[in-house]
Structure formats: structure tokens, C-alpha cells
Amino acid sequence: MSDKKHALQKESKSFMERYAHYLPDTIYYKDWKNVVVEPNFITISAIESLFGNADKESIRIAEIGIGMAATTLHIAKFLDNKGELHIFDFNESVIPIKKMLNEECFSNIYIHGSSYKKMDSYNWNLLFLLKNAKHPFFDYVFLDGAHSFPVDGLAFFLIDMLLKKGGYIDFDDYHWTHAGHIIGSVEKYADEQQTEDAGSFMQRTLESFTPPQLKMKQVALIIDIIVAKTGRYKEIVPEKIYQKIA
Numbered sequence: 001m002s003d004k005k006h007a008l009q010k011e012s013k014s015f016m017e018r019y020a021h022y023l024p025d026t027i028y029y030k031d032w033k034n035v036v037v038e039p040n041f042i043t044i045s046a047i048e049s050l051f052g053n054a055d056k057e058s059i060r061i062a063e064i065g066i067g068m069a070a071t072t073l074h075i076a077k078f079l080d081n082k083g084e085l086h087i088f089d090f091n092e093s094v095i096p097i098k099k100m101l102n103e104e105c106f107s108n109i110y111i112h113g114s115s116y117k118k119m120d121s122y123n124w125n126l127l128f129l130l131k132n133a134k135h136p137f138f139d140y141v142f143l144d145g146a147h148s149f150p151v152d153g154l155a156f157f158l159i160d161m162l163l164k165k166g167g168y169i170d171f172d173d174y175h176w177t178h179a180g181h182i183i184g185s186v187e188k189y190a191d192e193q194q195t196e197d198a199g200s201f202m203q204r205t206l207e208s209f210t211p212p213q214l215k216m217k218q219v220a221l222i223i224d225i226i227v228a229k230t231g232r233y234k235e236i237v238p239e240k241i242y243q244k245i246a
């Protein structure tokens, strides 16, 4: 691991440890806090290089799906209290994580929370941002939430409408599948106590797809079919970061 990567990871871990008491123990499974600690190095480096020379006061970045804020912390540090950082996730995460970032003296954090209801997701928050937006809104959107076609297919269209021309959408986890990730976690942590809402959310997600769909790379389908067919996006980082060119 490079020195920079190691340093970012160390900072994220120490941030989580300082504020671990703010977060419920069992959003996903016991000890989850020690698992979701890896900041996304490619995303952080891309933001630094794309906006390093820009006027940060005018930059709006969104992270959709923040986990333990391992990456959020570094985006906030990059913005340095200039511009806006919008974070989307379940209320159970965004509320305490905003508090944690405020305690680190970051005051430009805007939260967009969801419930665990079956038809709820960050798409509702995006819709109402769009309703109130007077002009294209975001410069960079890091989409790292549900990783499913029904949620993120719609999210892509909403983000597209909210993204400035020349702005970027960053999709995490091109190769992610429900079979490879959620099933493993549910089985591995079956005996661990989960919050009732989070536990049933994971179970329900698995029950909502056919067996072939559980094995499909749904983020890849969105990128390869929908983003490609718009003809309006240029690949910046293969299978991950796309610039809206028209």
C-alpha cells in the first residue's frame, strides 16, 4: 500500500474511533465499524486532481451512500469548509455523521436521509433537490449506495439532471453483485444482533430479486447500457468516473 493510501486509511480509522459512540453498534452487524474503514482512494485522488485548481467556494460535491464516512472525511478536508458537501444515506447514518463532521469543524455538510421503508431511498431526496434547483447543481457525484438497477438506474437519471455540464458521476463497484456481497454478509453475521430495521432491510433486498438478478453486476449494467447509450458521457476512469459532456 502506498504511503498516501496508508495515511488516508489511518486518518479515517482514527476519525471513526474518536466518534464510534455516536453510531449504533448494529446498523449492519456487530463490529461493522471495523469493516467499513477503507476510504475510496481513486475517488479522493480524482476529486483532488479535477478540482485542485478550481475555486472551491463554487463546488458542490455529493456522496450517495457514505458508510462510515471513510471517504466523506477526506472530501470534507479537500473542500476545507468551502463549497458544499451533500451526503445521502439512511437517517441512522447521516444524522450522527454530520455531527461528527461538525465536531471536526466542517460546517458545509448538507444531509439527505432516508428511512428503511421498502420504497424509500435517496431517489426521493434527489427528486426534491431537483424540484428546488434553479440550475444544474452538482460538480461531482460519487454514487456508492444500493448498487442495484431499480434504485441506481433512476438515481442516474436524477443525477444527470442535477449535474452541471462538465461535471462528473463516479460509480463505485462496477463488479459488485448482491450474491457476492449481501448474501455473504447476511450468512456470516446471521447470529449477530442487527437493528431490526437494518436487518430486515438486508433480508428484504435479497428477497426482491430473482436468483439470476442476484448474480448480475447491476452497476455495470447501468454504466454499459444506460450511461453509454446517452452518448453524453466521456469515460475518465474506466468502469468508474464519467464526465457529462453535453
Ligand SMILES: C[S@@+](CC[C@H](N)C(=O)[O-])C[C@H]1O[C@@H](n2cnc3c(N)ncnc32)[C@H](O)[C@@H]1O
Pocket (backbone or CB within 6 Å): 036, 038, 039, 040, 063, 064, 065, 066, 067, 068, 069, 070, 071, 072, 088, 089, 090, 093, 114, 120, 121, 122, 144, 145, 146, 151
Ligand atoms: C459501500 S457503503 C458506502 C461507502 C462509502 N461511500 C465509502 O467510500 O466509505 C454503501 C452505503 O449505501 C447506503 N445505502 C444502501 N442502500 C441505500 C438506500 N436504499 N437508501 C439510502 N442509503 C442506502 C448504506 O447504508 C451504506 O452506508
